[in-house]
Amino acid sequence: MTHRRTPDEQPETSEAYLQIGEVAERTGVTQRTLRFYEEKGLLKPPSRLEGGFRLYSEDDVQRVEQIRRLQTLLGFTLADIKEMVEAEEVKSQIRAEYRKDADITDRRAKLSRAQEVTERQVAVVEQKLAALEEMRANLQQKLENYRNWIAQLDEKAAAGSRS
Amino acid sequence: MTHRRTPDEQPETSEAYLQIGEVAERTGVTQRTLRFYEEKGLLKPPSRLEGGFRLYSEDDVQRVEQIRRLQTLLGFTLADIKEMVEAEEVKSQIRAEYRKDADITDRRAKLSRAQEVTERQVAVVEQKLAALEEMRANLQQKLENYRNWIAQLDEKAAAGSRS
DNA sequence: AATAACCTTGACGTACGCGTTAATGTCGCA
DNA sequence: TGCGACATTAACGCGTACGTCAAGGTTATT
Numbered sequence: 001m002t003h004r005r006t007p008d009e010q011p012e013t014s015e016a017y018l019q020i021g022e023v024a025e026r027t028g029v030t031q032r033t034l035r036f037y038e039e040k041g042l043l044k045p046p047s048r049l050e051g052g053f054r055l056y057s058e059d060d061v062q063r064v065e066q067i068r069r070l071q072t073l074l075g076f077t078l079a080d081i082k083e084m085v086e087a088e089e090v091k092s093q094i095r096a097e098y099r100k101d102a103d104i105t106d107r108r109a110k111l112s113r114a115q116e117v118t119e120r121q122v123a124v125v126e127q128k129l130a131a132l133e134e135m136r137a138n139l140q141q142k143l144e145n146y147r148n149w150i151a152q153l154d155e156k157a158a159a160g161s162r163s
Numbered sequence: 164m165t166h167r168r169t170p171d172e173q174p175e176t177s178e179a180y181l182q183i184g185e186v187a188e189r190t191g192v193t194q195r196t197l198r199f200y201e202e203k204g205l206l207k208p209p210s211r212l213e214g215g216f217r218l219y220s221e222d223d224v225q226r227v228e229q230i231r232r233l234q235t236l237l238g239f240t241l242a243d244i245k246e247m248v249e250a251e252e253v254k255s256q257i258r259a260e261y262r263k264d265a266d267i268t269d270r271r272a273k274l275s276r277a278q279e280v281t282e283r284q285v286a287v288v289e290q291k292l293a294a295l296e297e298m299r300a301n302l303q304q305k306l307e308n309y310r311n312w313i314a315q316l317d318e319k320a321a322a323g324s325r326s
Numbered sequence: 327a328a329t330a331a332c333c334t335t336g337a338c339g340t341a342c343g344c345g346t347t348a349a350t351g352t353c354g355c356a
Numbered sequence: 357t358g359c360g361a362c363a364t365t366a367a368c369g370c371g372t373a374c375g376t377c378a379a380g381g382t383t384a385t386t
Contacts, residue, residue, distance in 0.1 A: 021362065029344095031363085036344060051352045053363055071343095073294050075238045078343075094312070108316050115309040118302055125299045129292065131236050136288045139281055146278040149257070153271050184332065194333090199374060214382040216333055234373095241373070 017047070017055040027064045034064070042067055042082050044089070063088065074128060087117035180210070180218040190227045197227070205230055205245050207252070226251065237287060250280035 024031045034054075037043045043063060047055045063085065070081045090110045097107065187194045197217075200206045206226060210218045226248060233244045253273045260270065 019363075032346085033344065035365090040343095049352085049363090051363080052365095053352070069294070069298065072238060073291065073298060075235060077341095104316060104320060108313060108320075111309055111313050111316070115306065115313070118305050118309065122299060122302045122306070125295055125302065128236065129295050129299065131232075132288055132292050132295065135232060135236060136285060136292065139285045139288065142281050143278065143285070146274055146281065150271060150274050150278070153267060153274070157267060157271075182333075193375080195376085196374065198335090203373095212333090212382085214333080215335095216382070 017057060018061070019049075020054045020056070023056045023061055023064065026061060027068070029064060029068065037064070037067065037078075040078055040082065042078060042085060059092070074124060084117060084121065087114045090114040180220060181224070182212075183217045183219065186219045186224055186227065189224060190231070192227060192231065200227070200230065200241075203241055203245065205241060205248060222255065237291060247280060247284065250277040253277040 018026075020031045020034055023034060027034075034043065034056075038045060043060060046057070046060060049055055066085065066088070067078075067081055070076045070084065071078070076084070090113065094107060094110065181189070183194045183197055186197060190197075197206065197219075201208060206223060209220070209223060212218055229248065229251070230241075230244055233239045233247060234241075239247070253276065256273065257270060
């Protein structure tokens with residue numbers, strides 16, 4: 001690692017673009033995984049350097065982290081997640097169209113859609129939270145039992161050594 | 164389904180034993196899955212009817228439900244889960260050996276092991292709970308934003324219709 | 327003893343989520 | 357212009373967690 005190309009100088013924009021290696025490092029997934037997510041439509045095709053190198057934005061990094069959370073925390077499949085993150089795109093669209101002042105009813109509809117999806121996500125999260133809390137209670141009950149049994153054994157051992 | 168054999172009459176014990184089909188129905192997994200779990204060592208080989216039919220106990224049903232929870236709620240692999248449920252066997256062993264009064268230090272060791280595994284499980288559950296709570300907070304923040312934006316749009320629409 | 331419902335053990339198939347080469351091209355610096 | 361680090365696509369591979377036959381045996385009833 002003698003010299004590291006950091007493509008922080010982008011033609012038109014002042015945003016710091018990242019190559020696939022850096023995104024991989026920062027997000028903890030492999031380059032293969034990033035390309036795979038792109039194939040599967042979970043990440044929009046990123047911009048490219050003239051030579052064809054992928055250039056990711058900070059938003060893309062966020063997206064990847066979101067995907068991973070949905071995978072590991074909620075156990076969704078990538079197909080599920082694709083559905084979900086498509087709601088995120090609405091947000092970007094809204095921002096992009098903000099000045100264009102596109103069809104106002106259209107924007108309202110999109111916002112509503114995003115809201116609905118988000119509400120469903122909240123519901124899923126809360127369901128999972130409830131289940132996990134029940135699980136924790138059960139586990140703690142078990143720990144109680146273990147502690148009691150061990151205490152009993154220790155009492156017996158003490159009594160035995162006194163005899 | 165004209166007549167259904169319910170093998171509720173077992174030779175020596177008064178426990179209600181279940182055939183694989185009933186267990187499948189009650190747990191929501193397929194028969195294939197039950198055999199698969201057995202192959203993988205997640206379920207101990209159940210007792211058999213003379214003809215070779217598997218006979219499961221209520222404990223086995225519990226076990227299956229536990230496995231499924233660990234899978235769907237915590238996202239563990241079956242290999243992970245195998246490690247974990249092996250601690251459960253300690254409990255059965257303890258019960259079995261209770262009257263035999265086996266080596267007391269041995270039993271203490273086993274209990275300690277089971278306790279440790281359970282504590283690790285609690286830690287995992289709590290970690291997951293924290294992450295999910297953060298996620299819920301984020302989602303609810305998003306909902307706030309959506310609601311505000313929609314409200315803004317509606318205001319504009321109202322203003323427009325008044326002009 | 328015939329029949330339906332249930333079960334058995336193989337054994338091959340499949341969807342998902344990437345891993346792993348292989349062959350090749352590009353970037354930035356010396 | 358040559359080098360090393362970094363990237364590209366294409367294609368095959370793999371582990372996990374089962375699904376899905378196929379061919380046959382068992383159980384309880386009639």
